[in-house]
Amino acid sequence: MTDESTIAEAAIGISERLYARLAETTGVIEDMVASQSPELTGDPALLGLLHATVAANVDTYFSAIRHNIPVADIAAPAVALEHARRLAQRGVPVNALVRGYRLGHSIALQLVLEEIRAAQLEPDLSLSVLGQMSTLMFGYIDEMSQQVVAVYQIERERWLESRNAVRALRVREILSGDSLDVDTMTTAIRYPLRRTHVAIVVWYPDSGGDRLSAAEGFIKHLAESLAVHGAPLFIPADNTTGWAWIPLPSTTWPDEPGVVEQIRGYALAAADEPWVAIGDPMPGVQGFRRSHQQALAAHSLAVASGSARVSAAGDPGLSAAALLGGDVEAARAWVGEVLGPLACATEPDERLRETLRVFLRTGSSFKAAGELLHFHVNTMKYRIQRAVERRGRPIAEDRLDVEIALLLCQWYGTAVLSALSPGDE
Structure with a gap:
């Protein structure tokens, strides 16, 4: 039976030979990850970070073998954490990040196996070295994945909160009625203000906790069901209520009242039963404001009555009732x-x-x-x-x-x- 010192010495020898070809090893892993996970290489900056991250992880892994460092004591390389933050800021799904580490693990293990074969060790020793290096590699990838995912999630929440706060501020400036440069504001809020808009208020009155994710998801899927051209705009009003606008082709106003009924039907059929108030479709910046005012009025009426889960400003008598029932x-x-x-x-x-x-x-x-x-x-x-x-x-x-x-x-x-x-x- 091969003793542990012999196994450790052989493993160190394998790692040193691979480390001596660090650039080559890194290139093979990077090419595999880049080809299988294109989300991680969206532009030259991301590609550069991916290269540095792979190199740093390979270096850290082989250093752990050479110096017998326990996996629990290994911190993720700083560039790997920055890579995770940058992906979070770009909105790259966290699954793509984790998959990149799994792909890296797969190709690195293959390289280790090839080097063990090339070393022509005794069969028992080869198996023992492969077992030790693969166990350490699995533990390393598992630990690094946890660390980068934690950083990703923190950064994603921070980034969205910051970005959405600025976006919400700009939207409120538009709603205030102040004069503005339409094209500049369109760029700032990433929403086509010159189009026709239908405004929506969506909320969950009987649910505790933060339901904004559910409200935002509802608006996203609603917009997809309408086959509109352009992403909807969603901003939080509080932790249970969201304001939204869906951009419509200009030709839908005022000849397409059916879009309101489509929204009503979708909302009534929604599994999580959101409460929804809908404004009339209206064009331009003034329509953006007025449709929202109508949706707010319908929302206020629904909250006061507690009986109309889905309502629209165009429902006969609703707008007058909202004015009179302040x-x-x-x-x-x-x-x-x-x-x-x-x-x-x-x-x-x-x-x-x-x-x-x-x-x-x-x-x-x-x-x-x-x-x-x-x-x-x-x-x-x-x-x-x-x-x-x-x-x-x-x-x-x-x-x-x-x-x-x-x-x-x-x-x-x-x-x-x-x-x-x-x-x-």
């Missing part, structure tokens, strides 16, 4: 004053309110309202009479107030309704 407490009091007991939060009152709302919207036509609600004319007359009686007074003198109150009930639901009156218990 102060929900005052709106509730006013609705109660206008509708009386008809503003109670009961199912019978809800049915009467809906009947009266449709009746007034159709110009007080029993026939037209009946057709919409699938009621006979006599049934419509009876239900309208019941609604007026429930209210407690005719609707002729303050018809507009009644219509507005019914609109607020439709959109805000229980947020503007009253509890049961004493006689209704």
Whole structure:
């Protein structure tokens, strides 16, 4: 049986012969990694860093063998850590970084095996040397991978936070309405401001913790489903809410209202059930601002009512309801004053309110309202009479107030309704 000192001496000899050809060894590994992981060589700067990283890792590995340094005591070369940081800044996936180390491990092990064969050692000694060097190599690659991935993740978070903070600041400057150079700002936020835009607010009201990643992922996949030309713009509003804009071809405005329905359908079918408020598609910088204002208004209404998971500014009556419902407490009091007991939060009152709302919207036509609600004319007359009686007074003198109150009930639901009156218990 070969003793450990003999194995260690032979391993050192193999490593020294490979180290003597460091440039050649490095070149073989680098060529393999570069050909199999092109993400790591996006430009000359990255290619230079890859070369330096491979050379530093090869040098460190063979030094560990020659000097019997435990893997746990080896720190990743500084250039390898800088390589990881630079990849994080470029948005290269961390999987590409880890795969590069695995490929390097594979080709380095092959080079070690070839050198052991060339040394013509005794068969048992050859196997023992290969076992020792491959064990150390695996431990080295595993340790280095962990260290560079940790640095990558820290840098990626820092870089995104810094970049997104600047981007969010520029977006808020655009929304403020200040004069600006459109082309300069387009470059700054990396979004085509001269296009047609549909603004979206996406949020998760019942979820704890940070849901921004989910919100951003939803917007990304939504944009892909719409086959739009250009990446969407997403900035965080808080840790559960994101603001987004999707660029549309200019020809979609105003002749393509269907895009809003596509967004609605996608949001309603989304597995993680985000809440979504959608502005109208509008062109240019002014459209960028106005569509966002509309989405914010729909968001405020949805938050206040708690009942419309997906809503759009173009939904009939929504924009007016959002304007009128700025102060929900005052709106509730006013609705109660206008509708009386008809503003109670009961199912019978809800049915009467809906009947009266449709009746007034159709110009007080029993026939037209009946057709919409699938009621006979006599049934419509009876239900309208019941609604007026429930209210407690005719609707002729303050018809507009009644219509507005019914609109607020439709959109805000229980947020503007009253509890049961004493006689209704």
